[in-house]
Amino acid sequence: GENVEQHPSTLSVQEGDSAVIKCTYSDSASNYFPWYKQELGKRPQLIIDIRSNVGEKKDQRIAVTLNKTAKHFSLHITETQPEDSAVYFCAEGNYGGSQGNLIFGKGTKLSVKP
Amino acid sequence: NAGVTQTPKFRVLKTGQSMTLLCAQDMNHEYMYWYRQDPGMGLRLIHYSVGEGTTAKGEVPDGYNVSRLKKQNFLLGLESAAPSQTSVYFCASSYSVDRPMNTEAFFGQGTRLTVV
Numbered sequence: 001g002e003n004v005e006q007h008p009s010t011l012s013v014q015e016g017d018s019a020v021i022k023c024t025y026s027d028s029a030s031n032y033f034p035w036y037k038q039e040l041g042k043r044p045q046l047i048i049d050i051r052s053n054v055g056e057k058k059d060q061r062i063a064v065t066l067n068k069t070a071k072h073f074s075l076h077i078t079e080t081q082p083e084d085s086a087v088y089f090c091a092e093g094n095y096g097g098s099q100g101n102l103i104f105g106k107g108t109k110l111s112v113k114p
Numbered sequence: 115n116a117g118v119t120q121t122p123k124f125r126v127l128k129t130g131q132s133m134t135l136l137c138a139q140d141m142n143h144e145y146m147y148w149y150r151q152d153p154g155m156g157l158r159l160i161h162y163s164v165g166e167g168t169t170a171k172g173e174v175p176d177g178y179n180v181s182r183l184k185k186q187n188f189l190l191g192l193e194s195a196a197p198s199q200t201s202v203y204f205c206a207s208s209y210s211v212d213r214p215m216n217t218e219a220f221f222g223q224g225t226r227l228t229v230v
Contacts, residue, residue: 009154032217034218034219043223043224044157044221089156089157095209095217100209101159101172102145102162102208103173104156104157104158106156
């Protein structure tokens with residue numbers, strides 16, 4: 001079945017440094033890979049996503065890379081700020097037709113120290 | 115535009131009691147999901163639906179049932195609650211045929227359920 005492994009489970013960086021979170025997946029049919037940010041006590045919210053026909057996508061300080069051959073994708077945050085502190089989740093999805101499941105990793109707690 | 119709304123927000127049940135969690139979305143989404151979130155376990159998919167009248171099992175379906183009689187609503191039922199079902203439950207919805215390239219999943223605010 002589907003499985004998403006996410007590493008590391010916790011990550012602590014100094015303000016201004018970069019943070020990288022990696023995920024691997026098992027379902028070769030997956031075609032959608034979003035990243036969600038969840039602040040304490042709040043609902044998860046999408047920060048960036050990528051489809052299987054694209055290798056990289058960037059949005060200001062956030063970027064996601066996808067390697068379909070190796071079945072892994074990564075979140076890159078540059079110039080980290082204290083407000084980036086949160087739990088980040090990767091997910092794999094299969095959109096279209098009868099599919100539609102969206103499976104999440106176990107999350108990475110990012111702490112950005114001022 | 116309310117997005118995704120869950121009711122109730124909090125609930126305490128006794129072991130063996132039953133209850134239904136309601137999720138409603140007003141974005142004309144085809145897909146709806148129920149997740150549970152436990153410390154260190156991330157978001158685990160319980161059941162999901164790809165359209166009105168259809169449901170499918172996720173990663174942890176045992177002890178739960180779901181129904182999608184109307185496109186905008188997705189109900190999660192616990193027939194006989196157990197302490198192991200103490201968790202925060204999130205509903206989410208995504209994908210509209212009107213905007214097929216927008217696949218963002220929107221989450222409700224969560225339901226904190228305690229089974230004693």
